[in-house]
Amino acid sequence: MEKTRPLWATPLQFVFACISYAVGLGNVWRFPYLCQMYGGGSFLVPYIIMLVVEGMPLLYLELAVGQRMRQGSIGAWRTVSPYLSGVGVASVVVSFFLCTYYNVINAWAFWYLFHSFQDPLPWSVCPLNGNRTGYVEECEKASSTQYFWYRKTLNISPSIQESGAVQWEPALCLVLAWLVVYLCILRGTESTGKMEQLANPKAWINAATQIFFSLGLGFGSLIAFASYNEPSNNCQKHAIIVSIINSSTSIFASIVTFSIYGFKATFNYESCLNKVILLLTNSFDLEDGFLTANNLEQVKDYLASAYPSKYSEVFPQIKNCSLESELETAVQGTGLAFIVYTEAIKNMKVSQLWSVLYFFMLLLLGIGSMLGNTAAILTPLTDSKVISSYLPKEAISGLVCLANCAIGMLFTMKAGSYWFDIFNDYAATLSLLLIVLVETVAVCYLYGLSRFESDLKAMTGHALNWYWKAMWGGVSPLLIISLFIFYLSDYIITGTLQYQAWDAAQGQLVTKDYPPHALAVIGLLVASSIMCIPLVALGTLITRRLRRGDPDPAPVA
């Protein structure tokens, strides 16, 4: 008899774990950005259609596979077909990359959280220069929040080639972040759930991509979570619940983000106006209070006509303040979370409180997703009899955390943020599409859709709706193939890949090309996960041939 697999205490715990994994930082910083870029409210149309057509079916598929096979990703796919355990291995590799760089975000959130207990907030004022007559030049050119992010937090180098040394402050925060993750996963599944209880054609493509990555498909985490379910669990209902909650969180987060944008834009617009008023009042010796926001334009015209020479002197310094241009600035990713939000927070009353609350929320989101990511790696490891016979669960988790922490030190170097962007953009995008495609095709055509259907019916007691069958069999694979083709053609057409580097002298971001060794790393990242699938299949084929005539073992009923 097989050793009893640990189970979730209640189905609710499983749902919470999935929600916590799916609702992550992407809901906060990527979805509002996409909404803004692709037409605001109208972006919801392709988003919801893609959710129904692609997100829910694939989420249900992964949960069902995990629940049916009752193993982590490697074991589950090996049960479907021995040649396919490469898919599981690829999932684990991608999850490993993700774990390595994702926890760096939690480290940054910790850093900001610890710095929120000061008055004034350190990113609201610029530090003084040497002779105390003004502010540091880099801070003058950029803003205080950007200076705090690029100089104090990252201590960023001007380009990816200049690596610099490991910065001890973010390194300490990274160690703490990994300790917290280790604390949560130490005891395995039981502790994970309990912790949760104490997120044109370009618009459509981006909607599809957002759904895909937001739900965390293809990493093996969902399979891992579902493998701890009772076989009779109604995972269809849970798949729908998790995807709806994930999307509602995205929409809610974008409402909040847009109001933050509005606050920041209004504040900056008013300070810009005040600066112009001060400049004109000083240059023309006007009476204090004469110039206001309302009569600014008329007075400017009057001054231009009455004192043309003086006006033309002052004119270059007068900025054209416009609320629209402030609202246009859309930022995504780390820029949104750590620059725009902190800039808005510093201007609120009781800013320390808002800052602490905000970074605490970021930490909860980030650590919740990290637990899913580590589960994707740990479940196949603890399932494998070879490893689990030598080491107890705690030691395996500890080793994985230690390895990831050591590699994560790469991201605490001076050029670490550039490497972070590389991992963020390339480690999980293309490989995941391929992994999920192979998963769908394998379940539908290799294992057999009718066989899977009867398995599910026996397991849960419900018949499979025609809708899921249609999606799994036809629509979703086609969608993924078209997404894949689009991404490939986009990479090929764009030519050399570029990145944004921080220029300290100018106080802004500049675009640079990736050097050859960075391009090699990008290629390695994508290839190392994708190659697992054919390599393992080939390996299985060879070992079969060597044994000569071993019949295919029938998958466990």
Add this chain to the structure above:
Amino acid sequence: MVAFSMRKVPNRETTEISHVLLCNVTQRVSFWFVVTDPSRNHTLPAVEVQSAIRMNRNRINNAFFLNDQTLEFLRIPSTLAPPTDPSVPIWIIIFGVIFCIVLVATMLLILSGIQQHRRKHKGPSEMEDTEDKCENVITIENGIPCDPLDMKGGHINDAFVTEDERLTPL
């Protein structure tokens, strides 16, 4: 005020108010001023005046209930107050506290895990001994050999078919 500031400078203690000349006074309370040297009848260099004003800026501001932003001396950059720097940065203190809490919690969990392992390893071996004794007792007490129903395997009842045939075919 300007004369007072000049008096603080060494070699200029004898500056009087009459030595400060104003010009270009505007409605907006702005004016140009120069400080003259009575003995040599020329105006003092700007640099000297600027440094004197700089040193007494706070006092001038307070006399008018103004501050550096509302009372501006052109070409005299104000010395900004540096932010208070505690000897130990605050963030390290908070980091230390949370780090210790997490470390202690991790240690506790690991230790309780090790204790559970030890209990489990003692437990099944004791159970096996008693079950063996039971079997031995039964076989010894009954002269007749036991029913081949295995005591240890009693959890799985092979009498019932697998789940697939739960519903009998019509």
